Amino acid sequence: MSHFIIQSIMYYIAKAKNILFTLFCCCILLSNVAYAQDKSQTAPPPNLPSELFDNTPLTPTKIFDNLYCIGTKSVVAWALQTSDGIILIDSMWDNNDAQLIIDGMKKLGLNPQDLKYILISHGHGDHYGGAQYLKDKYNAKIFMSNTDFYYMNNTFDGANSSRSPKCTVDEFLTDGQQITLGDTTVTVVSTPGHSPGCVSFIFPVKTQGKTYMAAQWGGTGIPKSMENKVQYKSSLEHFAQYCHDNNVVVETTAHLFADNGYAKLNNVVNSTSIENNPFYLGQKGIDNYLNNLSLEIDRAISNSIK
Numbered sequence: 001m002s003h004f005i006i007q008s009i010m011y012y013i014a015k016a017k018n019i020l021f022t023l024f025c026c027c028i029l030l031s032n033v034a035y036a037q038d039k040s041q042t043a044p045p046p047n048l049p050s051e052l053f054d055n056t057p058l059t060p061t062k063i064f065d066n067l068y069c070i071g072t073k074s075v076v077a078w079a080l081q082t083s084d085g086i087i088l089i090d091s092m093w094d095n096n097d098a099q100l101i102i103d104g105m106k107k108l109g110l111n112p113q114d115l116k117y118i119l120i121s122h123g124h125g126d127h128y129g130g131a132q133y134l135k136d137k138y139n140a141k142i143f144m145s146n147t148d149f150y151y152m153n154n155t156f157d158g159a160n161s162s163r164s165p166k167c168t169v170d171e172f173l174t175d176g177q178q179i180t181l182g183d184t185t186v187t188v189v190s191t192p193g194h195s196p197g198c199v200s201f202i203f204p205v206k207t208q209g210k211t212y213m214a215a216q217w218g219g220t221g222i223p224k225s226m227e228n229k230v231q232y233k234s235s236l237e238h239f240a241q242y243c244h245d246n247n248v249v250v251e252t253t254a255h256l257f258a259d260n261g262y263a264k265l266n267n268v269v270n271s272t273s274i275e276n277n278p279f280y281l282g283q284k285g286i287d288n289y290l291n292n293l294s295l296e297i298d299r300a301i302s303n304s305i306k
């Protein structure tokens, strides 16, 4: 059976499960109206940053000549302009967010009709939720790892609630794969841990006639289980090797709250050279960034052992 048939079957099974789950949730909600009225609907679950549920739009912003950031305080998508159309990295939470991406592209002078590829870093709703809407509208191809395609279709709580429509996937991402559109190639790095099939991306950015390499670590938060933490650590080492081999000097993220990103977004409009672009870290800065991630995961592992 072809991948596409299996995908379609899994998609409809997941859809049916989703409907049942939604009905179940409705029952629970109806029986707990009094309780629900006391709770803020936007209150984040414990252990998740409150910014993750802040849908305040950010100003769509050009970061490099070929790279644009569009999103909310919660999460952003990155539009990478190539000579043959646009590659979108992640798609935010839901259909409303997908429309925000479209509106943002228009404000930036990008044509949403040029959207060709949507690369999904991992199977959490805040990254895949807008993808199907964009695919249906512009016939864009969706890419995600096989592992997280399965994970997405079988997870219905936390960031994978019914808020985020599951999407079909046209091509599965694998470690070391190169996705080329026109003059631009994105390298995929398999970095499981944050989710079972999380991937990270390395891609070129251009400014003042020069090209630099950028990297986006796919999964922001440290996972709960020890097994996943250990996997996260080894993925980080794998990713660091890729960053080193590709001379990465620019860092982007889907969650700007995690990395002083709101300030970077405000300041980038005043940058006059690569050195004062706040997303440019240089090789030393990238080493520091990766070292900090490494220290964080080491700390999390040792705290779990205590």
Ligand SMILES: [Zn+2]
Pocket (backbone or CB within 6 Å): 122, 124, 159, 194, 195, 219, 220, 221
């Ligand atoms: Zn996630």
